[in-house]
Amino acid sequence: xxxxxxxxxLRNFSGxxxxxxxxxxxxxxxxxxxxxxxxxxxxxxxxxxxxWAHHGRATGxxxxxxxxxxMNPWVEVFPDIQPLLIEPEDxxxxxxxxxxxxxxxxxxxxxxxxxxxxxxxxxxxxLALTPDGPATTVTVNVRRGDYxxxxxxxxxxxxxxxxxxxxxxxxxxxxxxxxxxAVVSDDPGWCRDNLGFLADHGTLHFQADDDGPxxxxxxxxxxxxxxxxxxxxxYWAAYMSNGxxxxxxxxxxxxxxxxxxxxxxxxxQLDPTWSIVRDVPGGWGSGI
Numbered sequence: 190x191x192x193x194x195x196x197x198x199l200r201n202f203s204g205x206x207x208x209x210x211x212x213x214x215x216x217x218x219x220x221x222x223x224x225x226x227x228x229x230x231x232x233x234x235x236x237x238x239x240x241w242a243h244h245g246r247a248t249g250x251x252x253x254x255x256x257x258x259x260m261n262p263w264v265e266v267f268p269d270i271q272p273l274l275i276e277p278e279d280x281x282x283x284x285x286x287x288x289x290x291x292x293x294x295x296x297x298x299x300x301x302x303x304x305x306x307x308x309x310x311x312x313x314x315x316l317a318l319t320p321d322g323p324a325t326t327v328t329v330n331v332r333r334g335d336y337x338x339x340x341x342x343x344x345x346x347x348x349x350x351x352x353x354x355x356x357x358x359x360x361x362x363x364x365x366x367x368x369x370x371a372v373v374s375d376d377p378g379w380c381r382d383n384l385g386f387l388a389d390h391g392t393l394h395f396q397a398d399d400d401g402p403x404x405x406x407x408x409x410x411x412x413x414x415x416x417x418x419x420x421x422x423x424y425w426a427a428y429m430s431n432g433x434x435x436x437x438x439x440x441x442x443x444x445x446x447x448x449x450x451x452x453x454x455x456x457x458q459l460d461p462t463w464s465i466v467r468d469v470p471g472g473w474g475s476g477i
Contacts, residue, residue: 218285219250220251220281220284221245221251221252221253221284221285221286221287222253222255222280222286223252223253223254224255224286224288225255225257226257227257227258227259228257228258230259231402231421232263232425233420233421233422233423233424233425234421235259235263236310236421237291237292238254239254239270239273240291240297240302240305241297243273243301243304243309244298246273253273253275254273254275255274255280256276256277265315266313266316266403267312267315268312268313268314292458293457293458294457294461306428306431306432310432311433316407318410318429319411320433320434321411322412322413322414322434324365325365325367325369325391326367326371326414327367327371327412327414327416328371328372328373328409328412328414328416329354329357329358329370329372329384329415329416330373330374330409330417330418330420330422331354331372331373331375331376331380332375332418332419333379334375334376336420343477344449345448346419346447346449347474347477348444348477349472349475349476349477351386351476352475352476353469353473354387354416356469356470357416357442357466358387360466361414361416362390364439364440364464368392369391369392369393369394370387370388370390370392370393370394371395371412372393372394372395373396373400373405373408373409374395374405375405377395377397377398378398381395402422405422409426409429409430410430411430412430413430413440415427415430415440415441416443417441417443419444419446419448419456421458424456424459427441427443428460431460438460438462438463439462439464441463441464442463442464442465442466443456443459443463443465443466444465444473445465445468446473
């Protein structure tokens with residue numbers, strides 16, 4: 190079936206036939222467009238869609254990501270993402286649509302992740318990152334928010350944060366001395382109430398209550414030593430930190446747990462060169 194004949198015939202197809210015909214035609218399209226949800230995802234998930242397009246360009250493909258309104262504030266933070274985006278009105282009927290999220294760490298060659306971080310994220314004039322994080326400071330990221338306020342998400346993502354942080358800080362202290370601990374979270378109040386034991390390891394600081402996501406990303410990505418949350422935002426901050434310093438992968442501590450309904454609860458986004466906590470006393474579900 191020729192392309193011209195196919196397009197002429199499409200108007201006579203039923204809805205099902207039209208969908209099948211478009212699918213067949215799009216499979217042969219050179220241009221592919223990633224189709225992230227229009228809303229409901231944060232920048233941690235956006236990074237994965239943008240990495241897909243960066244990988245495509247690096248391998249000679251004409252790959253794009255459909256821009257969404259939710260991306261606009263972050264494109265201001267990361268202007269080098271702009272060349273990867275296509276406006277919704279510029280999407281062609283025969284462009285191949287890609288609905289996948291591609292969050293697995295090993296989905297793309299690691300050199301493409303590193304070049305994406307180096308060429309499109311670390312160039313951010315808003316973050317203005319410099320590799321001068323103190324060698325004796327550990328920065329702890331705690332993700333609360335809807336992971337714990339929404340009963341459905343709590344059952345999926347909730348875990349013993351305090352137990353994990355206690356295990357990870359002991360591991361970090363065994364690597365190198367600690368003088369200060371900085372806690373970065375979307376719920377500083379909870380952290381003050383539940384993570385006071387960190388003061389046993391060094392001077393304890395909590396972020397300002399009015400810090401926003403951009404501040405948090407800057408604080409995490411600029412840190413040499415990290416303890417992560419089970420969130421894409423946290424993982425990407427660590428990828429950026431690794432790109433900034435280049436030699437601190439083992440200084441990143443991450444929970445093996447991600448969410449209960451995928452991959453036997455194990456995070457598939459983790460860099461295997463990080464220090465990974467496989468379990469905590471009482472199990473991941475204790476204390477939630």
